[in-house]
Amino acid sequence: MVTLKGVMTPPPPGPTVPRGSLDAFFGLSAHGSNVPQEVRAGITTFLTMSYILFVNPQVLSSAINVPNAFVQLLMATAVAAAIGSLAMGLVAKYPFAQAPGMGLNAFFAFTVVLGLEVPWQTALGAVFISGVLFVLLSVLGARHAIVRAIPLSLKFAITAGIGAFLAFLGLRSAGIVVNNDATLLGLGNLTAPSAWLAVLGLIVTAVLMARRVTGAILYGILLTTLVAVITRVPVYVGGAEGALQAFPGLTGRVLGIFDAPVWPADLVGQLDIAGALGLGLLSVVFTFFFVDFFDATGTLTGLAQKTGALDENGDMPRARRTFAMDGLAAMFGAFMGTSTTTAYIESASGIGEGGRTGLTAVTVGVLFLLSMFLWPLAAAIPAAATAPALILVGALMMEGVRHIDWDDISVSLPAFLTVIVMPLTFSIANGVSLGVIAYCAIRALSGRAREVSPILYVIAALLLARYVFLAAE
Numbered sequence: 001m002v003t004l005k006g007v008m009t010p011p012p013p014g015p016t017v018p019r020g021s022l023d024a025f026f027g028l029s030a031h032g033s034n035v036p037q038e039v040r041a042g043i044t045t046f047l048t049m050s051y052i053l054f055v056n057p058q059v060l061s062s063a064i065n066v067p068n069a070f071v072q073l074l075m076a077t078a079v080a081a082a083i084g085s086l087a088m089g090l091v092a093k094y095p096f097a098q099a100p101g102m103g104l105n106a107f108f109a110f111t112v113v114l115g116l117e118v119p120w121q122t123a124l125g126a127v128f129i130s131g132v133l134f135v136l137l138s139v140l141g142a143r144h145a146i147v148r149a150i151p152l153s154l155k156f157a158i159t160a161g162i163g164a165f166l167a168f169l170g171l172r173s174a175g176i177v178v179n180n181d182a183t184l185l186g187l188g189n190l191t192a193p194s195a196w197l198a199v200l201g202l203i204v205t206a207v208l209m210a211r212r213v214t215g216a217i218l219y220g221i222l223l224t225t226l227v228a229v230i231t232r233v234p235v236y237v238g239g240a241e242g243a244l245q246a247f248p249g250l251t252g253r254v255l256g257i258f259d260a261p262v263w264p265a266d267l268v269g270q271l272d273i274a275g276a277l278g279l280g281l282l283s284v285v286f287t288f289f290f291v292d293f294f295d296a297t298g299t300l301t302g303l304a305q306k307t308g309a310l311d312e313n314g315d316m317p318r319a320r321r322t323f324a325m326d327g328l329a330a331m332f333g334a335f336m337g338t339s340t341t342t343a344y345i346e347s348a349s350g351i352g353e354g355g356r357t358g359l360t361a362v363t364v365g366v367l368f369l370l371s372m373f374l375w376p377l378a379a380a381i382p383a384a385a386t387a388p389a390l391i392l393v394g395a396l397m398m399e400g401v402r403h404i405d406w407d408d409i410s411v412s413l414p415a416f417l418t419v420i421v422m423p424l425t426f427s428i429a430n431g432v433s434l435g436v437i438a439y440c441a442i443r444a445l446s447g448r449a450r451e452v453s454p455i456l457y458v459i460a461a462l463l464l465a466r467y468v469f470l471a472a473e
């Protein structure tokens with residue numbers, strides 16, 4: 001059995017008397033934090049997730065046909081991320097930022113719109129309905145009951161799996177791990193600019209962290225960006241010259257870093273909820289809901305664990321509100337014209353930087369709003385500069401696996417599957433699913449059926465049914 005004894009992070013020492021209204025609202029000193037620390041954490045999280053401003057429009061514009069689709073989608077992404085992060089910071093008061101999720105956007109574009117030929121407006125309606133379901137389950141407490149039924153060993157494994165997934169995202173975005181037709185994955189060309197920049201950033205950031213420099217991750221990102229800009233290596237989308245034209249922020253013209261926001265008028269309010277309620281779309285709505293549910297459950301539990309916020313039972317304070325904010329963000333994002341907005345695992349980088357309260361998420365929200373003006377500057381941060389943060393945070397999130405009982409195969413195999421399946425299938429939801437199914441199956445068939453919560457059996461059966469159903473489609 002895994003216990004939380006000796007695992008919980010004790011509250012950091014520090015003053016506990018609120019020193020101002022910001023302090024009182026967010027509980028800064030109670031969490032051993034302060035305004036500069038939270039703002040620094042917010043900037044770090046924003047920088048590690050700012051890629052979504054460009055990647056989400058890239059993915060969605062293949063399915064959403066409106067004039068000037070890329071820029072309109074960029075604005076919709078920025079507003080959805082801003083409102084989602086502000087809501088999380090102000091209502092749930094956790095340092096968790098939100099944005100349109102990877103994976104969910106690809107499912108939206110390639111499977112639902114291009115594959116099933118569902119109009120994009122109807123697909124947005126399906127995202128909205130899945131958000132409503134999510135909020136209802138959260139507020140009614142059903143989601144909480146499900147999370148409570150998940151054993152602690154799997155919760156640690158979920159955090160570690162997300163860490164592995166994050167590291168994989170970083171290694172992949174830097175071109176250190178690449179596609180290989182024979183082996184699926186292989187080592188990239190380490191002398192390519194993106195790869196060597198990321199390796200440089202990784203070493204510099206790790207050394208700064210080893211020397212306990214506060215702000216190590218943020219300095220690592222900024223330093224790597226500076227090297228990229230000074231050396232003008234082709235690490236931006238479209239190569240060096242393409243990047244200089246596409247992102248005027250790189251040309252050195254001070255005014256070039258600003259650009260006027262464009263209101264995404266062709267996207268806002270275009271969702272077709274009535275169309276999505278049709279019976280034929282039930283499985284699409286269910287899939288959006290299911291993936292978001294387990295994605296968010298994994299992400300939020302992992303992040304809460306990382307902030308040291310879980311109580312002695314492994315439960316998260318203010319869970320209903322927190323999850324409701326995730327569902328609400330999905331609803332609002334669909335209204336803006338983007339696929340499911342959800343809590344971001346990249347928030348772990350800001351937490352690693354000391355972010356403990358909602359002020360971190362509020363900072364991220366404000367930066368997303370500013371990025372509607374400053375998006376050319378945000379574009380100056382190459383993926384190679386944020387990759388080291390993802391890899392390092394991934395390493396930090398592995399820490400919990402030491403509390404898993406590796407001598408008990410009924411605990412270790414499900415935990416191991418949870419960890420390994422997330423990066424290998426590019427999905428948090430798949431990792432959680434296979435872990436839960438394996439846990440129930442092994443316990444039930446090895447004479448320990450009663451040690452598992454009945455709720456977990458029901459979930460495992462539903463998850464299994466979903467895989468069978470998917471395979472039959």
Ligand SMILES: Nc1ncnc2[nH]cnc12
Binds near residue numbers: 295343344345428
């Ligand atoms: N779907 C997702 N869930 C959590 N964090 C993410 N970061 C990028 N995509 C994500």
